[in-house]
Amino acid sequence: MATTAPSLFVCLLLCLCCASCLRAHEDQLAAGAGAxxxxxxxxxxxxxxxxxxxxxxxxxxxxxxxxxxxxxxxxxxxxxxx
Incomplete structure (x- = not known):
């Protein structure tokens, strides 16, 4: 159990980081289209x-x-x- 918990935690952190980066890219595209x-x-x-x-x-x-x-x-x- 001790070995799976850190890997799940790392996966969760990576997912949150990727979601934040993708959202920032989407906002840049929307700003470019609006300008x-x-x-x-x-x-x-x-x-x-x-x-x-x-x-x-x-x-x-x-x-x-x-x-x-x-x-x-x-x-x-x-x-x-x-």
Whole structure:
């Protein structure tokens, strides 16, 4: 019993540490998206694959893009392969 208790304790500490690190990374991603970041809403590629068209929606403070009507705060981006 004395050998299993420390290993369970170590596992618990590792889980708590990893959860805290993952939560911090999630908060960084949310902060980046809220600060003028973009999220891809739709992507289409033509037959040749040279032209990529993506509609990007600006992510507002809360990140709730679905609340805005279609066409509000939507930017089109055309990317051409070289």
């Amino acid at each position: 003028g970041g973009y999220r891809v809403r739709a992507v289409t590629v033509d037959q040749g694959g040279a032209r990529l068209r993506a509609q990007l929606a600006a992510v507002a403070g809360g990140g709730n893009v679905s609340a805005a009507g279609y066409g509000e705060d939507v930017q089109n981006l055309d990317v051409y392969a070289s």
